[in-house]
Amino acid sequence: MLPMSCILLMSLLCSFLPQIKAFSNLTLPHQHPYPEAVVHELHQKINVSFSRRELLSKDQGACLTGNPVDDCWRCDPNWSANRQKLAECGIGFGRAAMGGKGGQIYIVTDSSDNDPANPVPGTLRHAVIQDEPLWIIFSSSMTINLRHELIFNSYKTVDGRGANVQITGHGCITLQYISNVIIHNIHVHHCRPSGNTNIRASPTHVGFRGISDGDGISIFGSRNIWIDHCSLSYCTDGLIDAIMGSTAITISNNHFGHHDEVMLLGHNDKYTPDRGMQVTIAFNHFGEGLVQRMPRCRLGYIHVVNNDFTQWEMYAIGGSANPTINSQGNRYTAPSDANAKEVTKRVDTDDKEWSGWNWRTEGDIMVNGAFFVPSGVGMSAQYAEASSVQPKSVEQINQLTMYSGVFGDPRYYIKMSSDIYLIQLL
Template identity: 70%
Template sequence: MLLPTSYIVLTWLLSSISPAKMAMLNLTLPGQHPDPESVVHDVHRRVNASMARRQMLETTESEDASCLTGNPVDDCWKCDPDWANNRQRLADCAIGFGQYALGGKNGEIYIVTDSSDDDAVEPKPGTLRYAVIQEEPLWIVFPANMLIRLSQELIFNSYKTVDGRGANVHIVGGGCITLQYISNVIIHNIHIHDCHPSGETNVRSSPTHWGWRTMSDGDGISIFGAKDIWIDHCSLSHCKDGLIDAVMGSTGITISNNYFSHHNEVMLLGHSDEYLPDSGMQVTIAFNHFGENLVQRMPRCRRGYIHVVNNDFTQWEMYAIGGSGSPTINSQGNRYIAPSNTNAKEVTKRVDTDHSKWRDWNWRSEGDILVNGAFFVASGEGLEVKYEKAYSVEPKSAAYIDLITWHAGVLGVGGRDNNLGEWNTRAKFQGSEAADRPSSTSPFIVFIAALSCLSLLYADVFASGLL
């Protein structure tokens, strides 16, 4: 692992305090939203506003109605006929806990012209690996269809957008995507599949640093101690470990409009039941299609607050949503279609936990559609939040879910065709002015301050004789 000194110090501090005493410190993650229910409410407001606008324009036979889907993410940018030259508008379209992910907004446009990945330490200019390790914000695009076969895991730096709109871009091979101790990343419209473990070699993570990497798990996307991440309109399948894993204090994440298929353990959120910082993990899972040949973990949660909203679960073999370590799971407006197996009808699974413990966990279901015998086992008293009637999450019908998830996955593919096609010749590839671009080191200013506070708390606890 490439571990900054501050994280090594933090890890030592946390590991030296027992779980019972550590709970007294009330750790808060950098990027953790102080009021997660307000974020949930905002998601519903945006969905219902998009649906209402679509329905209004349909009755007036407006030309604008043809581009509206009722999906607030897509409706934000797709109605612009010149979207290819206004790509950075996408950064304003995220919803949920990952809505603050800037990606490469206000940065230069970087064009990937070389699909090779021959050297993980000295990547060639023009390659995707060269782009994602740079310090400055970049909006990374692909002028043609491309298969990128990675030799080692692709380690990102902060403030990057990988934007595959208009091309058919596949990322496969060793390690795949690693987002470790960084912030502000958007990954949009990319196929990610057939990822396998790699490592035991040197890999570059910035223009000034490379280091030894141990063997990776083979995740499609690994989020490790990172924040402000948005993964949208990707298609993920056939990886060695998870399709998306978020662990070790990651938060501020939205996973939306993706198509998951052909995999066992789809998504893991949280490092372990005992890792208390993951209590601050906040993840929105919205508008995704969980498709054919999936087994479990859609997601599997440890600690944290997980909002699962308006997804279509069309297949699972064991269960859809699982967890341990008392996570909060807020399931709203999803469609769960149970398999024919009579022993796998339950949507939920409490992993290796007695009923006496999990009965107090806050797992709730509101407005979900349960099909073919599916059932959701709720628990806990629930949060007493009353949504305004206009923002009700109750789906009007199954067609509502069909509409909002119709284009899940990579755009312009198969039944999810949205007529984007490949790049049009008018795209000018012009970068915008970067005078207001944020510093790539800024995410750690808050972290360093938090580390200092933690050091003081640790000293107080030590002086009081608790250690």
């Protein structure tokens, strides 16, 4: 006899089967074969967090928000003594990212970055290139002004909790051909191109690097990546870009502001391994001064869930080359420009071609004339049944995104129409 939990899981997957077949074209060894099952699991975690918050008394549940990531660790008053608990709190496609779990605590005490080819012990650059798993924390608040790209090795957590950590300068963060990285609670801003120099990528390898793009965080051919509670702004290229067969990525609880091309997912329209890219974008606040690409997608499966889009100038979500976009329970607030009310943009693609792309909106809240144009099976009720999510109220969106970005950044509420909006200042 199978346990009841196994029977229920099998029934769930069987009910998804007609829908899943469209998304099971495996092009990467680490992509999930049933992305809708991951979507359903995330909805369950959100529902459990909200239910727990509602069941507990006011005093007992004071620290709970309904956000499954935050509720996993923030209610422990001694969280700093058990920092690695965070690695158990992941959601979505990047939920298996271990970071430096099980490794030693490495304390960054030196904010300098004088020699990228021979980093000094105690610096962030020295920490992230080590071969063994490390959980990296900071002795105090600091600004790290990078001379060149900060190239990570696998199995690293950068944990900025308890300090104000600013990463800026040239190159910024590069995750290339690695796995299992968690980046949590840091500011990344004013990143500029750099390169044509030697940079150490591990204790035993120094290599020549060409000119970088100036991304805040560049994910290149990497997997099991989780970026959570960061504040990103003012970079030369993308704030977060994921390309060249990257997959199993979660981008959650971040604040994005003051930038043009916010997020690119997919190398180019012809790079077929990116069909296996799977990215969860959850509980983020897309805030002031943003123009487009929140995200701009190619080929893969992108789940955009319970985010607050409070500004764009051109569009929020764009794509080309037939990505699957699953938008659920977000709040989209359109700009005043009558020509920019549409949430979606099919980039350089004829209507007859994109009409078959699977883009759906479910439970989304549209404000100030915003509208989402669905297509493909995303227009069918049958497809929606595969992972239905209850439409979120404005109050729930506020609750889920109220701590987006780095903890402790100043916030205030303003009144707009009948809704309360939470704004984070940069």
